Amino acid sequence: MEALDYHAEERRKAEFDLEEMKIVWAGSRQNYEISDRMARLVASDPVFRKDNRTMLSRKDLFKDTLRKAAHAWKRIIELRLSEEEAHMLRSYVDQPAFTDLHWHEKWLPMAYKMQIIGCYAQTELGHGSNVQGLETTATFDPQTDEFVIHSPTLTSSKWWPGGLGKVSTHAVVYARLITGAQDHGVHGFIVQLRSLDDHSPLPGITVGDIGMKFGSGAYNSMDNGLLRFDHVRIPRNQMLMRVSQVTREGKFVQSDVPRQLVYGTMVYVRQTIVSDASCALARAVCIATRYSAVRRQFGSQNGGPETQVIDYKTQQSRLFPLLASAYAFRFVGEWLKWLYADVTQRLQANDFSTLPEAHACTAGLKSMTTSVTADAIEECRKLCGGHGYLSNSGLPELFAVYIPTCTYEGDNVVLLLQVARFLMKTVSQLGSGKKPVGTTAYMGRAEHLMQCRCEVERAEDWLKPSVILEAFEARAFRMSIACAKNLSKFSNPEGGFSELSPDLLEAAIAHCQLIVFSKYIEKLQQDIPGKGVKRQLEILCNVYALHLLHKHLGDFVTTSCITPKQGALANEQLRLLYSQVRPNAITLVDAFNYTDHYLGSVLGCYNGNVYQRLYEEAWKDPLNDTVVPDGYLEYVRPILKQHIRTARL
């Protein structure tokens, strides 16, 4: 690391213990140590270099990805890394690869040893969100005790599965199960796609990559694939039979295991997505914050330095809520880990009572955190002005690689509508004596939430967590009640749901924001050691809540949860909070403990030596390999010469 630290002065201003904050961010001292070790291991290994990634052709990028995946696998074995360490190492390699999906699935011991490579093939060219609309068929043949997997139409071609295009040897394929003449809906089947000897597709299988995706580098390291089956036969025991089975005689048997069992896996996957959202958001915020402290514009007094752009209130009001959101998502992600453990324990005890609520809650949090993060990365790019648009700012690639998260594992709008459906069901059961559980428990205080009035009189009253919490609960509840009332006016409930879906979406968002805020408050009730650490987290918690209140003021006022005057007081308090965040901003992003390698950003480098590095990076561009570009003689010179002749005439 270069000796000069352009952020040294900023770092001296911090009012809290950085090392303790790093542990809070990581979740525990052990997590911190593992994460720190793995990040350094990756950063110091030349194979994991990524600074030229956006300039590689697709073919070279893909080969580079295979090389990194193989090298990571080798290092994991050589160093005998634990599963947790291996996971960390892969995430710091920071290049989407077939291994992401493979590990995701964890279905077979063979897969663990990497003797086969798996992918998850659900989506088709014609159908994604509507899983029940899938067209691929799996027809049971009782003569041979096999399923025949077939793609009957062009739109039934599998389309998008990660790792499918070029690498996977096997896939979990979702197809319509047909026995006799009966269609039993969509089920999963394990299908071998490629030879384990020479990797060529097996007979009846057409497979390839779907093509270049958004951005340079980014998700193009992944071989999202297309797949067609022409009457491919697989043994009967390759159907995934936990929820339903097909017997040797071809009888379809629905087991008594509830279908909701699959919710357990969904809770797990979505919990990791929320946790990844906090990482991606923190990364963008770290870059924008460090750069905002280096960048100066206007305000020079008597020839002195200009103003750091981080000192502009507009910059703070765009940046600090994102910083606060990164911490808020971190804590809700931590809580989701607990929720997953709780759900798993209950499933083992055959207790399915909390599953629908856990499912709705994780669907909503996946949607909300990923949408906010995607928008926030773009906002961070803008916060970095022109230089944010340079590839080496790290932000364009981060944006390109992140945004599909809003679509995969459930389109964000479709997920929020599921949450809204659950909220409407919960509201409809309120009078029946069925108590709302978990994150909907607040709805049990219906009478109070419909009547309560916010008591804020001065700006500082907005610092009380109980005051903000009540305002958020009342707003979320009243929005749900308003939707339920409007829905009841429709004679056809489905028609009404569709007509009111934009309002329902907003009610679902209000509910999700309440969850994130309330989990942040719960975190603050824990013992948090370290000088000033809890204080900083309290300030950020208030920033998180009050910026949402300001942004959604219309919701709060139209539901009469607060008055316009109270809204103005909240905004006044928010401004004061920004001033408290300001001296700590750089150290709050240092607490993410990201290496320069992982950040991959000239603007976000630890020591803030931005201009020197921008200058050096420019000269590394292949266009600057020669002073006169290729094509000059053919295309530029003739024009110039003609201009000269014209000028002489």
Ligand SMILES: Cc1cc2nc3c(=O)[nH]c(=O)nc-3n(C[C@H](O)[C@H](O)[C@H](O)COP(=O)(O)OP(=O)(O)OC[C@H]3O[C@@H](n4cnc5c(N)ncnc54)[C@H](O)[C@@H]3O)c2cc1C
């Ligand atoms: C990078 C990437 C990786 C992927 N990896 C995999 C993988 O490994 N395996 C796999 O099987 N699939 C994968 N997918 C596919 C992904 O799961 C689907 O794209 C996703 O489920 C969305 O479905 P869709 O494309 O059909 O979108 P659509 O459902 O067609 O969405 C189009 C629009 O319609 C809206 N819409 C849809 N339904 C409704 C509704 N009921 N009400 C209101 N609005 C609606 C959506 O909000 C959206 O605006 C991947 C996709 C991407 C982009």
